[in-house]
Amino acid sequence: MSMQEGDTAMEQTRPMNLVGGIAATAARARERRAGSVQLTGPKIVAEHFNFYYGAFQALADISLEFPALQVVGIIGPSGCGKSTLLRAINRMHDRTPGARGEGRLTLDGQEIYAAATDPIQIRRRVGMVFQRPNPFASSIYANVAYGLRLNGVRSRQQLDERVEHALRRAALWDEVKDRLHRDSGTALSGGQQQRLCIARAIATEPEVLLMDEPCSALDPIATLKIEELIDQLRAQFTIVMVTHNMQQAARVSDMTVFMLMDEKTRAGRVIEVAATAQLFTSPGDARTEAYISGRFG
Numbered sequence: 001m002s003m004q005e006g007d008t009a010m011e012q013t014r015p016m017n018l019v020g021g022i023a024a025t026a027a028r029a030r031e032r033r034a035g036s037v038q039l040t041g042p043k044i045v046a047e048h049f050n051f052y053y054g055a056f057q058a059l060a061d062i063s064l065e066f067p068a069l070q071v072v073g074i075i076g077p078s079g080c081g082k083s084t085l086l087r088a089i090n091r092m093h094d095r096t097p098g099a100r101g102e103g104r105l106t107l108d109g110q111e112i113y114a115a116a117t118d119p120i121q122i123r124r125r126v127g128m129v130f131q132r133p134n135p136f137a138s139s140i141y142a143n144v145a146y147g148l149r150l151n152g153v154r155s156r157q158q159l160d161e162r163v164e165h166a167l168r169r170a171a172l173w174d175e176v177k178d179r180l181h182r183d184s185g186t187a188l189s190g191g192q193q194q195r196l197c198i199a200r201a202i203a204t205e206p207e208v209l210l211m212d213e214p215c216s217a218l219d220p221i222a223t224l225k226i227e228e229l230i231d232q233l234r235a236q237f238t239i240v241m242v243t244h245n246m247q248q249a250a251r252v253s254d255m256t257v258f259m260l261m262d263e264k265t266r267a268g269r270v271i272e273v274a275a276t277a278q279l280f281t282s283p284g285d286a287r288t289e290a291y292i293s294g295r296f297g
């Protein structure tokens, strides 16, 4: 379907208040955060960044700036390269044969893909939370202490303190403080497991948190808890979150990136980047508007 045909069909079936509804959500979220949103420099910068799986180009010419201490939401239809971009930021693709980045991608000015860059150091600075909660089959405590132990923290007192701190920050402490050593991380509910994974990710104090559809496996109440949590975490972490839920992007993110797959090459591209309230109120590209009003994707 060409863009033009699509436009006409879309005009006819346009769900009139959908864009308005999301726009209102985004505007409310912006008001709620007014004053707390800091104007900061970019933490992560992509400049003409390409990504390949073997011969297949999954990302084309990505140029983006992710501001420090803000939440950036990435939206777009399935297969447009959202996860690929997210994973490129902490070199999660290193073990995928044939996967490679090209162009500039920097963290505080440091080239993430330079030969001299240590991927382990990058992963220390950039934590990740996945779509499906993936706690280890060990105690709640051991889950959170894992990265700390890996980083050489041995003192029991220090571990105790930092595990508690991370669980408090992940809004899980009260629910698990009496079963830290008794219960396995896998014994928790889905929403609790996701907060445990967030605690595990933040225990080592990374600077950036990548979240790939962190709520898609959760019910609405657990989702709300994670969203509230992200709202707290933005004070300390630069957050990049992929979501299929546009209301969520409108509620949670300061800036929103809309991506789309190029119909000819099938490579993912950035179509539009804007302050969230603006993107959902007056998108600058017809394709963004079509997507956010549910007309394709």
Ligand SMILES: Nc1ncnc2c1ncn2[C@@H]1O[C@H](COP(=O)(O)OP(=O)(O)OP(=O)(O)O)[C@@H](O)[C@H]1O
Pocket (backbone or CB within 6 Å): 053, 056, 058, 076, 077, 078, 079, 080, 081, 082, 083, 084, 085, 096, 268
């Ligand atoms: N390990 C891989 N090897 C080869 N191709 C891959 C690999 N991972 C992803 N791809 C391809 O790269 C493209 C982008 O995939 P990606 O997972 O980044 O999309 P996405 O936007 O996250 O989609 P979704 O919303 O479904 O999660 C797709 O065409 C996918 O098939």
Ligand SMILES: [Mg+2]
Pocket (backbone or CB within 6 Å): 082, 083, 084, 212
């Ligand atoms: Mg994905």
